[in-house]
Amino acid sequence: MGMLEDIARFLEEGDEDNVSASTQAALKLGLAPKEILERGLIAGMNVVGERFREREIFLPDVLMAAKAMTAGLEHLTPLLAEGGVVAKGKVVIGTVSGDLHDIGKNLVAIMLKGAGFEVVDLGKDISPQAFVDAAVKEKAGFIGMSALLTTTMPVMKDVVALARKNELLRKVKIVIGGAPVSEEYAREIGADLYAFDAASAVDRVRAAADR
């Protein structure tokens, strides 16, 4: 079995030590960082995502794999940046102001990273202006917002309105999710995408990025 397949397999097993060691070994052998990322780490995460969707494995397995991916990325990220390799897309993500529930947002961030996206996690309790400023500064392709309360959900509308007014964010896609949020609400406030859960957030962002 090849080294890249080993990395993918170790990642699927959530074996962070071996992912780290194999990634270093692959670099020493002269494999390109981009190849290790795509055919090793992301390939492994794709299998994890697929098995999760098929209910062959469960959330703790996905999270262990994500940690293993981080271990591999630590070696690759500086080299990818040096080589000018770009991520599949950049997502600025956060929980809207007034809301401190970040579980869903964190899951989405973890899974997006696993799918090869660059994620700028603004954290929780984020104001509309902070979302927009960060999206401009980071030249983000996506703004991701989460809210768990009906009282904080309207902040999403403010973010959408503010982003739509900004000429620099003409192409940005806005994705929203959270317990009280619905597809209908996303349409109502002018968001581009609605995600029912973390896995569907990744699917929808990936599909939009590929378009």
Next chain:
Amino acid sequence: MRKILRFRGADIRPEREAVLKRQGVPKSAASKYEALLSEALDLLTEVSVPVAVVREISSEEFAQVFQGEQRNDSPNPLEAVFPRASTLALFGATLGPAVCAKIAALFDAGDYASWYMLDAAASLGAEALAKLLQAGFRSRCAAEGRLAAGEAALCYSPGYCGWHISGQTRLFSALGLVEIGMTLRPSFLMEPLKSVSGVIVCGESGVHVFDDVFEFCAECRHHTCRERIAGVGREHGNA
């Protein structure tokens, strides 16, 4: 009468199966996560400092609290339930800030599986704390001869089943929850996050029965009211 009640971390330790179920893990796969689960439950027991305020309240006074900022959905189940209660008590309870800090630290350290396991355990721990208060209040009423046979206790909380979350303001004020370190943000979010609040309603078990046919039920993802109501029935051998 208002009482401050303190508990041990072990008192709110949730069932292992429930913590896994919360994460979508079926019983058949549970053994794979034993170590992770044990670690999270031990941590929860160690860092939680469960504390609560409980205050018995008249139906008239509760009507004022329940009214909140006049933003409840109408009709809603609780407006039909509480006037038929024999006794009512407001409660606010928290696992304390340390467990929330630990959860955040695990995420920041990239220990994602441990982070999510502890978060799930702590959410269930907060629910377990509410159930302890509910059982304790019921026992006290029964011991004082204020609860007839067949009467059951059940908690209801702002933010659920048509009781608008803005109801937290009056509830917090009526309980003086600052004394146990609980505060409310302008969005009515409780801090520390792993906290619960609401009203314990004691009454005939049938008082708690309602169908999930309210307008807001269509938007509800979980319909946990079904399990709660079934639980009341089981308690009295009606299920």
